[in-house]
Amino acid sequence: MHNALYAQAGGITSVINASAAGVIETLRSYGQTPRIYAAINGIEGLLDEKLVDLTNISETTLERLKRLPGGAFQACRFDLDTIENRPDQYERLLQIFSHYDIGTFFYNGGNGSMLTAQKVADYCQSKGYPLRCIGVAKTIDNDLALSHCSPGFGSAAKFLASHFLQATLDVQSMSASSTKFFVMEAMGRNVGWLALSAGLVKDVIADLPLIILPAERAFDESAFLARVTDLINSHGYCVCMASEGLRDANGKSLAVAREEHANGKVYTQYGGVAQKLAQQVEHALNIKTHSANPDYLQRSSALCVSATDWQMAYEAGAAAVHAAHKGEHGILPLVQKTQDTPFRWHFENFALADVAELEARVPDHFLTADGMDITEQALEYLRPLVKGERDMKWHDGLPDLRPITWTQVEKKLPDFKK
């Protein structure tokens, strides 16, 4: 009978906190975990002994947690150093785990963070402290390998498709004497899953003059401009969704917002591809264009959550607890589709090490030959993921999303210098 710890890491999703609720409620249902803790700000906060005791979290707070976007427990982008460089970080974590009698560590994060967490678990084990480490899947990018899809993706795709539809109605209605080309930017540094979501609008507006530019395909300016010209000639307007990480045939990104050099790696932040594409079209065709970049809006919207995705995110947390209960460790439960109609899935456990280095890219048969449109197979894949809505609570005209204030556990251990 040991305690459990939950933490969040990496880019958030609009449903990540439903996973937290899934972990907490499922732990409670087994009734074998004396105390349930969450770290504030992931591994980074854990080093600082920033903990919250969730054992007696109220039903009301749990319900609010399930609907709150952002990382309710703060999600760090901090990674541990190697054990060779900073053994003290690992010793510190062992000290924390040991002090709080943590038996299972649920890490809601990307592959990288979870592999690090697994290294911590291995280290603890080697020191005679048995810690189980279980991943909780999440990412809006949908690039988790071996998983049918990623919890968090469906809601981001629903946000993008819904708002792309609405903006298209705007453009369509004014194109005769105003904007004829509109382009929107979707997140996705290396993968075009989110850009693909624009294809769903074809189910609402038949014969939509759409171009998608997923990160998987090299951007060819002349082919792009030729397609824009054709579509404007035939339809009077053209709408486009592009991946932020779009690159040309030489691998050069169209729009780099910032490059950061850290730990010997170059971290590239993308941004501005939509504006760049709008400018290209404007200069080439001398027409009025507009561009939108929803940026964080696509991963933080409680207003446009896919009920399917919401449920999946909750179950990702629950599945992690079920796996821990069966004695698993070093694993990540992933979504496996079990039925097409109606769409059904379950979670299966995969070794963290088997998943970590893989990246799920949009397969070729999801794209037309020129890579600028999506196929019916892609639509069949996307449709179930955005389905379903949940009711929304409002307060005085804005979404009722007051952040939850946690009371941190009083620190017991000496300070640690990260």
Next chain:
Amino acid sequence: MHNALYAQAGGITSVINASAAGVIETLRSYGQTPRIYAAINGIEGLLDEKLVDLTNISETTLERLKRLPGGAFQACRFDLDTIENRPDQYERLLQIFSHYDIGTFFYNGGNGSMLTAQKVADYCQSKGYPLRCIGVAKTIDNDLALSHCSPGFGSAAKFLASHFLQATLDVQSMSASSTKFFVMEAMGRNVGWLALSAGLVKDVIADLPLIILPAERAFDESAFLARVTDLINSHGYCVCMASEGLRDANGKSLAVAREEHANGKVYTQYGGVAQKLAQQVEHALNIKTHSANPDYLQRSSALCVSATDWQMAYEAGAAAVHAAHKGEHGILPLVQKTQDTPFRWHFENFALADVAELEARVPDHFLTADGMDITEQALEYLRPLVKGERDMKWHDGLPDLRPITWTQVEKKLPDFKK
């Protein structure tokens, strides 16, 4: 007993079609209008005799119309030439009005378009054809003078504030090791009303580290960077909403997307101010920043409509019909507040000529001395305008917003060369 004609012009709002429904239903309730027409694509389409007969529009279509974003009848940015340059345009319109026996012309557009329409009415009158011209107010920019607010503004403000809130939750939760500065771009070429909407988030997140940069105030880079630095030092992050048309003390715009020279005027299209500000902060403070530009998303969202604004837009259409019934012409019904709590208003008629050249800018007492925050008085003004929600219809995971297809009236008149 003459017929009526309705048309849309200028940038759309998410509730403009509710005004169309207000016109149609109110005309029907008086029972004195044999036929109700709409022009497709405003004055431009009218010259082409592109008309729809709405006399027998079904209840179902009316209900869909009320909820549809975009301009359901297409909104043109086309203006008539002067009567000296192109008398044939005026003659053509008289020909159309006369052929279809139009007694009242309801123009749902900006001041400019409505003044033009009034010139048409004056011309018709001088030729012995009595045409009444009544404006139907709309603009997301909220810059209509003499009106408490503009139909369309409340919904755009609600969209911006709601999504700014959600993005803030994202930033807040990750700021310890990731993005510390986030900036969003609001429409508003000369006025900062929409940028002000970010202030509403202070009602949800107390002590919000917010900077607003409305178009009314000259941008001072060093004061801005000093404020960003202070807020990040005290709160760990900073969020900002800026008007697209932000200019420095010399009147130079921070971000011009495009300049168009037409009819001896320079038409400036703004875009990119958020990205520009994010870059300034990043370079000056060497921190991670993000920027969003929702662009058309803010004026086309059926998902985030203010029920107050929706009602006001409907009533703008209804008020125009009431005015016509009383024999008014050359007027525009505008919103007058009659009560603070609960918020109540009615419409009063103003001469188009009195309104046209005025522009309502954010008053000084709505802004703090440095212009980078809003006052309680501004919040009191904004709060009622974003209040209330309406239920949303979905279809297979996307908003149920299939465009309405109109059957055009068969053309009877000779073609006209615009």
